[in-house]
Amino acid sequence: MFCRRTFCFALAFALCLCSAAWAEESAGPSYRMAGLDQTQYRSWENNAFFTRMEQRTGVRFTFQQYTKAEEWTNAKAAMTADAADLPDVLFKAALTGGECISLRENGVLIDLKPLLEENCPNLWAILSARPDLLSAITLPDGSIAALPFISFPANQNYLWINTEWLSNLHLEKPTTAQELVDVLTAFLNKDPNRNGRSDEIPLGFLGPFDLKFLGHAFGLIANDYNVFAENGQAKFMPLEDNFRLFITWLRDLYQAGLMDKNGFVTSDDLRAVTDSNATATYGVMITQQITDLFKVTWASKYEIMMPLSYNGERVYRDFSGPLIRGTFAITSACKDPEKLLQWVDFLYTEEGAILSGIGKENEDYVVDGDGTWRFLESVQNNYDTYRASTLIDGGSVQPGVLARDFEYKMSGTTQVQEILDKLTEFGQYTVMPFPYYTLTQAQQDTIQPLQEKIGYYVDMQIARWVLGEEEISDDTFSAFAAELEQLGLPDFMAFWQSILDETTK
Numbered sequence: 001m002f003c004r005r006t007f008c009f010a011l012a013f014a015l016c017l018c019s020a021a022w023a024e025e026s027a028g029p030s031y032r033m034a035g036l037d038q039t040q041y042r043s044w045e046n047n048a049f050f051t052r053m054e055q056r057t058g059v060r061f062t063f064q065q066y067t068k069a070e071e072w073t074n075a076k077a078a079m080t081a082d083a084a085d086l087p088d089v090l091f092k093a094a095l096t097g098g099e100c101i102s103l104r105e106n107g108v109l110i111d112l113k114p115l116l117e118e119n120c121p122n123l124w125a126i127l128s129a130r131p132d133l134l135s136a137i138t139l140p141d142g143s144i145a146a147l148p149f150i151s152f153p154a155n156q157n158y159l160w161i162n163t164e165w166l167s168n169l170h171l172e173k174p175t176t177a178q179e180l181v182d183v184l185t186a187f188l189n190k191d192p193n194r195n196g197r198s199d200e201i202p203l204g205f206l207g208p209f210d211l212k213f214l215g216h217a218f219g220l221i222a223n224d225y226n227v228f229a230e231n232g233q234a235k236f237m238p239l240e241d242n243f244r245l246f247i248t249w250l251r252d253l254y255q256a257g258l259m260d261k262n263g264f265v266t267s268d269d270l271r272a273v274t275d276s277n278a279t280a281t282y283g284v285m286i287t288q289q290i291t292d293l294f295k296v297t298w299a300s301k302y303e304i305m306m307p308l309s310y311n312g313e314r315v316y317r318d319f320s321g322p323l324i325r326g327t328f329a330i331t332s333a334c335k336d337p338e339k340l341l342q343w344v345d346f347l348y349t350e351e352g353a354i355l356s357g358i359g360k361e362n363e364d365y366v367v368d369g370d371g372t373w374r375f376l377e378s379v380q381n382n383y384d385t386y387r388a389s390t391l392i393d394g395g396s397v398q399p400g401v402l403a404r405d406f407e408y409k410m411s412g413t414t415q416v417q418e419i420l421d422k423l424t425e426f427g428q429y430t431v432m433p434f435p436y437y438t439l440t441q442a443q444q445d446t447i448q449p450l451q452e453k454i455g456y457y458v459d460m461q462i463a464r465w466v467l468g469e470e471e472i473s474d475d476t477f478s479a480f481a482a483e484l485e486q487l488g489l490p491d492f493m494a495f496w497q498s499i500l501d502e503t504t505k
Contacts, residue, residue, distance in 0.1 A: 031340060032333075034064035034087040036072040036094050039395030042388040049356055049392040059343045061089075069094070069396075081107035081332050088334035092396040093146060095326030097438035100145035109329045110337060111143035119341035122348040126150060126401075136323055136436035140502075146329040147344065149397045152404065153427035154322040157213050160285045160302040165192035176308055177217040177249060180284075184258040187283035195279050202258045202283045204271065208459040210263075210286040211250060211466070212237075213317060217308040218246040221317035221433045225451055226458055227496050228433035232504065234496040236489065238458050244477055250466045264463050273298060288319075304422040307429045318430035328399035347400030354403045357393040364390060372411035434496075435503045443499075450492045457487060 037044065044050060044063040054060050064087055066072035076099055079086060086108070095103075103109040117124045127134040137148050161173060166183070169192050174180040184202035186192070193200060205211055215221060215237070222228040222237035229235070237243060253259050260266070268287075276295040287293060290302045307316040328344055330337045346352040359365055359379070364386070367373045379386045392398050408420050439447070461480055464470040 029058075029336065029339065030060040030062060031088040032064065033061040033089050033091050034066070034075070035090055035092040035396070036066045036069060037092055037392075037395040038067055038069065039388055041385070042395060046389065047392065048360075048390040052355060052360060053343065053346070056346070057343050059339060076103070079103060079106075079108045079331075086331050086333040088331060089340050090146075090329040090331065091327075092392075092398050093326055093329050094396050095146045095329060096444075097139075097325070098441040098444045100326060100329070101139055101141075101438065101440050103329075104139065104141070104143060104145045107332055109145045110332055110334070111145070112147065112330065112337075112341065113138070113142070113144040115338060115341055116144070119338045120147075120345040120348070122345050123147065126348065132436070133323055136321070137325055139438055140440070146326045147399050149324040149327050149399055150348070150401045151322050151324075152402070153423045154318060154320060154430070155288055155423075156316070156319045156426065156430060157210065157286060157288055158426065159213075159305040160287065160290045161305040162187075162192070162280060162283050162301050163303045164280070164301040165283055168192045168194060173305055174308065175306070177310075180217070180308060181253065181258070184253070184283060185256070188257055192283070193279050193281065199279070199281050200283060201260050201281050203253065204260045204282045204285040204287075205263045206266065206268065206271075206286070207264055208462040211462065213286055214250070215243075215246050216314075216316045217310055218242040218249070219310045219315070220246055221315060221431065223317075223434045224455075225434075225447075225496065226455065227493075229435065229500050229504075232500070234434075234493055234500045236484075236493055239481060239484070244472065247462065247465050248472050250462075251468060251472060254466050255468060259466075264467065268293065304419065304426055306426060314429040315431055316426070316429045318432045321432055321436065323436075324397045327397050344399050347398070350401075350403050350406055353401050354406055356398060356400055357391055357403060358406070359386075359390055368411060370411075372409050373406070374411040435500065437499050437503050439499070443495075447492070447495050450488050450495070453487045454484060454489060454492055457483060 033044070044061075044065045050061060064075075066075060072094065076090075076093075076095070090109075100109065104111070116127070127137075133148070133150070137144055137146070139145055161183075163173075165171075165187060166173065169186050169190055171183055171186060174183045187200050187202040191198070191200070212220075212222070212226075219242055220237055220240060226237045227234055228237060250259075260271075262271075272293045274295065276297040278298075280298055280301055284305070285293065285302065290299045294302070307314040330340055334340060347356055359375075361367060361373075363376075364379050365373050365375050375383075387394065404420060408417050410417075461470075465472050465476075470476055
């Protein structure tokens, strides 16, 4: 009797093991995913996006989620091809060009290019229609180590203007530098927020970075290195003739009280307004998304201002282009890269973009009979919690595209549609000041020390001139050029000329 009961127990235990193994196998393959997500309270392990993707594709993941950028950077640097703990896939990977090249050379990342056409037909269709984007994600050796996030139209660092103030003062949106001065002056002096106090801040900005976007009104656009390409030549914007005119104009704005007096010492956290009932005090803001700074009740007062014209033309710096590179890569540890490429390709469709950034129909949102959609009340009342537990956008950039057309159909407000229309219109004036490029780690190591010295000096000198700490004169501009020479500008520009020659040959 004892033996029989023991046998039955053993048989039942074996059947349980077999059943568990069968269930695991039928659920689909499992892969190890690592990446960066700094969104507060988000756990990939419990996020509905991955659950829904598993239901759709049968692909399961175990996760190594990093919540601090420095820790993730160190983890990437420590990866080796023969490491026992190498993940299969890097998701929200935040890979720099130098990291892509280094990890490819060390055998950590595989070349995705030969696999894309067959396994990523949605992404491949986008890249085939835009060879410049394909070129932008291709490394110097011809391989593709990582896939991008693609946004049409691309996000920019915009000028947002308070249209309620314009209406109160019966003003039109400015189209030139002088017209902007006139509008800002009215904002300062005519109590556009109608509260009877002189609390208006005509122009809000965040340091020299934001101010340089106003250079377009003087025909000046450059990348983050203050460099632009013209007729095959790499040029340094702060040494252009119009740069002095631009700086003088900024100084005059500041001295007239038309710019935020704290613009050089504040931060987004400090200038953000969280009280929905507060009185609006900003006239024009330079920022990417106005909703990053203001609640919806304030944000609805602002509209994207088209670029100011210079010599009858409007040209504005394209901040990052439609690509954010380095979001998704597959390592040499992966036994079935085709399966993971098929998984990620879904995110390059509108349906995939909706799932990652909005949610699932009839569970998170509903589509009404007129074709518009709206979030369910449970989502609207707990959006921050919902975003952390259900979506994957934010915290670092995921692969895929934006669901622009779907966002356009959001119900209950015309604001989304109006913003998207403005984004599209704005995009026709933007240009990349310098072609896409990818730096090796050695090139990055060469240019970074120069950039730290030269870029810092340029920004500090802009602040000194604008604040009136130094006179704007022939002598100070000569001293500016001489100091740039001492800091290594000739080597700096020779480097960028070589990069330009390489990318355009």
